Amino acid sequence: MRWEDIKRYQVIEALLLWEGKLNARQLMDYFETSRPTAQKYISEYKQLNPTGFEFVSQQRAHIANDDFTPQFIDLEFSSYHALFNTQGEHAVTSLVETLPQVHRNISPQLVRPILQAIRYQLRLDIGYISLSSPEFEDRIIQPHSLVFDGTRYHVRAFCEKNQDYRDFVLSRFSGEFAFEGEATFDEAHDTLWQTDVTLVVCPDHRLTELQKKVIAHDYQMTEQKLELKTRAALLKYLLQHLRLDIYQAAAEQQQIVIDPECRKLLAPYIN
Structure with missing residues (x-):
């Protein structure tokens, strides 16, 4: 199946799943195409999912059935957002407002040698600047992975200067x-990378029982606990992403905390 076809089916499924209805005008706007072509897209998808939705003449739209199951997207709302966030000028995509993104100083020329070193397992002599060393200095590193923490990218690499694995922005x-x-x-030599840990979070104990139930529902907790699996090397980034690296004075601001027993187990990995 061509990528162009998959993209069309993803858009169709996202509209049916999250908005519950689909019409040709939405596809015309999204793909900047004609009505006959948009109708063709819907007909082609109908052959793949014949019972998932039906045309309701009173609404002049295709309506998703209660048991509609997508085949080309997952059930995360982020999939809907990602599909339509890239087409901001179209009316069909104006339902989600996105904050402006802060773009770091990253270019193909900068990333290319690092990706090559990772893919072909090479030692890389490259200039690096840090807050402790505000002037570029040569570092010989042996990178094995790139990491995205939700805000910025890091390079996980063996640093020959420090004789240990470090994270580089x-x-x-x-x-x-x-x-x-x-x-x-x-x-394989990176012990923290190879060590799997489970972070357990729960509602802040300072909240009332009703407030705890709200937080547990919000985070889809089971028995007011949520387990998140990650690598020990990435635990600090997960804590930062969840805003658990800083303890807030007000429980309503904190909302979630590390489960006390979990904190004891993860103490060696929490800086």
């Missing part, structure tokens, strides 16, 4: 580089 590399032969350390 991707936007702080200079882009000037040289390959220094084959890597001798990879992700």
Whole structure:
């Protein structure tokens, strides 16, 4: 199946799943195409999912059945948002407002040598700047992965200067580089990367029981607990993403905390 077809089916499914109805005008706006072509897209998808929706003449739209099950997207609302966030000028996409994004200093010229070093397992001599060293200095690293923490990208690599695995902010590399032969350390040697941990969060104990139930419902907790699996090397980024790295004075601001027993178990990995 061509990617163009998959994209059309994803848009159709997102509209049916999340808005409950679909008409040709929505596809005409999204794909900037004619009505006959939009109708063709719907007919083609109907052959793949014949019982998932039906045309209701009174509403002049295709309505999703109660048991409509998508085949090309998952059930996360983020899929709907991602599909329509890239087509902001169309009326069909104006239902979700997105805050402006802060773009880091990342370019293909900067990322290319790092990706090559990861893919081909190479030692990389590259300039890097940090808050402790505000001038670029050469670092020889052996990177094995890129990490996105929800805000910025990091490079997980063995640092020959520190003789240990470190995280480097991707936007702080200079882009000037040289390959220094084959890597001798990879992700298999990275103990924290290979260590799986489970973060357990729960409603802040300072909340009332009714407030705790609200938080538990919001985060889809089971028995007022939510388990999140990650690598020990990435735990700090998960805590930052959930805003658990800073303890708020007001329970309504904090909302969720690390389960006390979990905090004891994860203490060696929480800086």
